[in-house]
Amino acid sequence: MNDFMNTEIFNGTTIGDIISVEWLAGIAGNVLAAILILIVTLIVAGWAKRRVIGVGERHEHLDDTLFSFLGNITYYAILVFGLVFILNRFGVQTASIIAVIGAMGLAVGLALQGTLSNFAAGVMIIAFRPFKLGDFVVIGGEMGTVKDIAIFTTELATTDNVKIVMPNAEIWGAPITNYSVYPTRRLDLTFGVSYDTDLKKAEEAIRDVIGRDDRIHQEPEPLVKVANLGDSSVDFEVRVWCDSADYLTLKFDLTRAAKEAFDAGGIDIPFPTRTLVQAAE
Structure with a gap:
């Protein structure tokens, strides 16, 4: 085999030299393609994130926090798709990787049911806005002024200025009394x-x-x-x-x-x- 690879075919060039050059050219082509895909992915992801956030900024009745969160989700989702294309370029079978990621996601989801319910409730609160920052409310049996609305928790300040941090799932699943809605x-x-x-x-x-x-x-x-x-x-x-x-x-x-x-x-x-x-x- 070595004798065959070292066989001279033209002006001292051997078959092994040709194979090596073609292999290196292929690797270089894949690397350049991966870099190009990465650059395009970053540009598209950044553009999509700005567009999503811009929707919330252009409309006053939409919550900026929600669209900022959705913009980040869009950004990372596009990055994941770009990574899949790059791996496919190098011949990596991404189907098995996606299956593993899916199984890991299921396991994490089962382990974090409470956290995910708070996350889902936080999205609903930000989307439907039953209250906003500065409102005086009674939620989950607690009374106070809304100081912060996050994806997982909501912060209240009581009338005697005590900080209360409540899980969003407890808020969304209970009656909400808002004293600040009407003038x-x-x-x-x-x-x-x-x-x-x-x-x-x-x-x-x-x-x-x-x-x-x-x-x-x-x-x-x-x-x-x-x-x-x-x-x-x-x-x-x-x-x-x-x-x-x-x-x-x-x-x-x-x-x-x-x-x-x-x-x-x-x-x-x-x-x-x-x-x-x-x-x-």
Whole structure:
């Protein structure tokens, strides 16, 4: 065999020399093709990522976080396809590699079921946006302001400034109460007066308090009605509308103002009482 490879065929050139040159040329061609495929793949992946992210940036109603994540997924998916083409160029059987990757992905998926459920819930939260940064919400039994929305977790800050990090799966699978969606809210208050109080006078005192506060909207019209005859008091139901940002402070201020108005008008706020009747012996 060696004698055959060393056989001179033209001006000192042997068959072995020709085979070596052809082999090296083939390797060089494959390397150049791989480099070209890699360059094209990087260009296409970068372009596709920018296009996906740009969709979120051009439309205000779409969440930038979601499209940034989708852009990264698109980028790496194209890189994987480019790698498959490069391996095929060198004669590597990629079918078996893809099968191994698939099996590994299945095993990882089974091991990370909780994490993947948080991931899926995070995508749903970012896509459908039941709340956004800065909203005041009650989710999963926790109340606070939304500070961060990530793929796996959501961060809240409670009213006393305690950080709470919640898994997204627990959020998406539970009722979500968002107090920040609508610009206005209705404030409901109940004021009790004694049974011997002039109800008209009490109602006028309440309406006077409402009328002096500019934070209260006149449309819809404030409601002041007797709603209940309790065990020891006649209860007025008060319903007013205000800006959502004013809700809490308005509640505190109206409660105090009503108490001061009742005191000034001689209107009693009764304490619960019990009458004991002793039978005669």
